[in-house]
Amino acid sequence: MTTIASAPGKVLLTGGYLVLEQQFSGLVVGTSARFYTVIRPQTDLTAGTITVNSPQFEQALWNYKAIVTQHKLQFDSITESRNKFVETCLKYTLQVILERSNPSLVQQKLSHGIDITIVGDNDFYSQRAQLESKQLENTAEALNSLDPFCKTHATLSTVHKTGLGSSAALTTSLVAALLLHFQVVSNQFTDPEKKLIHNVAQFVHCLAQGKVGSGFDVSSAVWGSHQYKRFRPDILTPIMDENVDQKLLSSSVDADNLNWDNKVVPFQLPPGFDLMLADIDAGSHTPTLVGKVLHWKKTKPEESTLLWTQLGQFNLLVEQHFRELSRLYTQDSTDYNQTIERCSQLKSSDWHQQVQGKVAEEMVSLVNAFNKVRSLLQKMTELSQVPVEPQEQTRLLDACTDIPGVAMAGVPGAGGYDAIFCIVLSNRSKHLVRKVWESWKELSVGPLLSHADSNGVTSVSLASVPGLSDIL
Numbered sequence: 001m002t003t004i005a006s007a008p009g010k011v012l013l014t015g016g017y018l019v020l021e022q023q024f025s026g027l028v029v030g031t032s033a034r035f036y037t038v039i040r041p042q043t044d045l046t047a048g049t050i051t052v053n054s055p056q057f058e059q060a061l062w063n064y065k066a067i068v069t070q071h072k073l074q075f076d077s078i079t080e081s082r083n084k085f086v087e088t089c090l091k092y093t094l095q096v097i098l099e100r101s102n103p104s105l106v107q108q109k110l111s112h113g114i115d116i117t118i119v120g121d122n123d124f125y126s127q128r129a130q131l132e133s134k135q136l137e138n139t140a141e142a143l144n145s146l147d148p149f150c151k152t153h154a155t156l157s158t159v160h161k162t163g164l165g166s167s168a169a170l171t172t173s174l175v176a177a178l179l180l181h182f183q184v185v186s187n188q189f190t191d192p193e194k195k196l197i198h199n200v201a202q203f204v205h206c207l208a209q210g211k212v213g214s215g216f217d218v219s220s221a222v223w224g225s226h227q228y229k230r231f232r233p234d235i236l237t238p239i240m241d242e243n244v245d246q247k248l249l250s251s252s253v254d255a256d257n258l259n260w261d262n263k264v265v266p267f268q269l270p271p272g273f274d275l276m277l278a279d280i281d282a283g284s285h286t287p288t289l290v291g292k293v294l295h296w297k298k299t300k301p302e303e304s305t306l307l308w309t310q311l312g313q314f315n316l317l318v319e320q321h322f323r324e325l326s327r328l329y330t331q332d333s334t335d336y337n338q339t340i341e342r343c344s345q346l347k348s349s350d351w352h353q354q355v356q357g358k359v360a361e362e363m364v365s366l367v368n369a370f371n372k373v374r375s376l377l378q379k380m381t382e383l384s385q386v387p388v389e390p391q392e393q394t395r396l397l398d399a400c401t402d403i404p405g406v407a408m409a410g411v412p413g414a415g416g417y418d419a420i421f422c423i424v425l426s427n428r429s430k431h432l433v434r435k436v437w438e439s440w441k442e443l444s445v446g447p448l449l450s451h452a453d454s455n456g457v458t459s460v461s462l463a464s465v466p467g468l469s470d471i472l
């Protein structure tokens, strides 16, 4: 039986940096771009052989040996080339599986080896090189013409990532596929099953990256779009050890372990709103940005605390206005749709003067709250001297915000020169935004094709994913 699990990428709309602390939250939106892990039993491999390949990359083939005796696992990497995330996923997820399932079932499923294929939608990786080699412009139309899961002509260490969170989506889809393949979870992915997938994926992701981060990226790979409040780091810090005791690991990641105090409040963009993303070629190194911002925060506790408090309030206001708009839709969808239609034809700065009614008022409040968020991120940039929303990005975002039907434009997550997002109200606005991106000279702006998709981790069939069977 072939097993496939899939997990989405993410965009942190608000809450960058603040979400590292439990008292603040982040608003994260899932993307239509997803990772897929396909597990197929083999008939001709020696017992315990696990082959993993990522066909979009060069030199992306890894072999492992997993020997199970009773509840014990002996796990070795056979190939010289390593993939920290894949290896960590396999080793510790198999240990969790051994604590929760019959060892003879695990042995039987590994008896002739298994083959694992991992792919991510094209949006996870920059397609600039691919487009250049085909002499195509970096436009949405050209991206649309590429094959699904196309080759990047790069290795995993040289590829340019677009910031959708490849390691979190990969980890989550691989953990979920393994738990499903070894029958620890059902293909329904019920709530407690998702909790287990989440907890295992957070552990693996933290161990592989060598630190306990906020975890919003793994959380959105599991739960899709939501308001995220982090877990207390000390649920993981004591087990951040390659030789962690298997029983301790399994009990720590248990769905019923109440020490996991992360909070997930489901969220969806209101009807008529959609997300657009662009990757900026300049790029920033997120861990460096985070290190510098946190260093500044420590040296300037008073000014940073004030900024964090204000930013926290306006981040929450943005979310509240989104939620109120969704509520207004359910109350009177005709009035709501008419207002959105009207707003989609006007610049957001004109909504206040030219559109009336409750929905319009809410739209204006949303824009005002988000403008305040941006001005506070600009203040953070100035005070910390870290380019969270640098001036080049400010100019680009202002140009996007000046387009009719664009409700907001901002830097996602840690900000920097990595990416931008826009929230737009119509296909016409999308088209106009793409035109601005194509003609923008100061920064190289590459469109992504993803839109907002609030679904989290799922089990899927091969036939339901266009292009997937072609790369197996």
Ligand SMILES: Nc1ncnc2c1ncn2[C@@H]1O[C@H](COP(=O)(O)OP(=O)(O)O)[C@@H](O)[C@H]1O
Pocket (backbone or CB within 6 Å): 054, 056, 083, 084, 085, 086, 118, 119, 120, 156, 157, 161, 163, 164, 165, 166, 167, 168, 170
């Ligand atoms: N398609 C893939 N197949 C296998 N491993 C992958 C794939 N995509 C990403 N990874 C893993 O994730 C790592 C990248 O993680 P990271 O630098 O944290 O990027 P991101 O910010 O996108 O999560 C890679 O080095 C690799 O181990």
Ligand SMILES: C[C@@](O)(CCOP(=O)(O)OP(=O)(O)O)CC(=O)O
Pocket (backbone or CB within 6 Å): 012, 015, 016, 017, 018, 019, 020, 163, 164, 165, 213, 214, 215, 216, 217, 286, 290, 412, 413, 414, 415
């Ligand atoms: C600063 C942060 O709060 C958010 C960073 O979010 P990004 O989405 O920018 O992350 P990358 O995918 O690693 O580039 C750090 C964190 O929460 O871990």
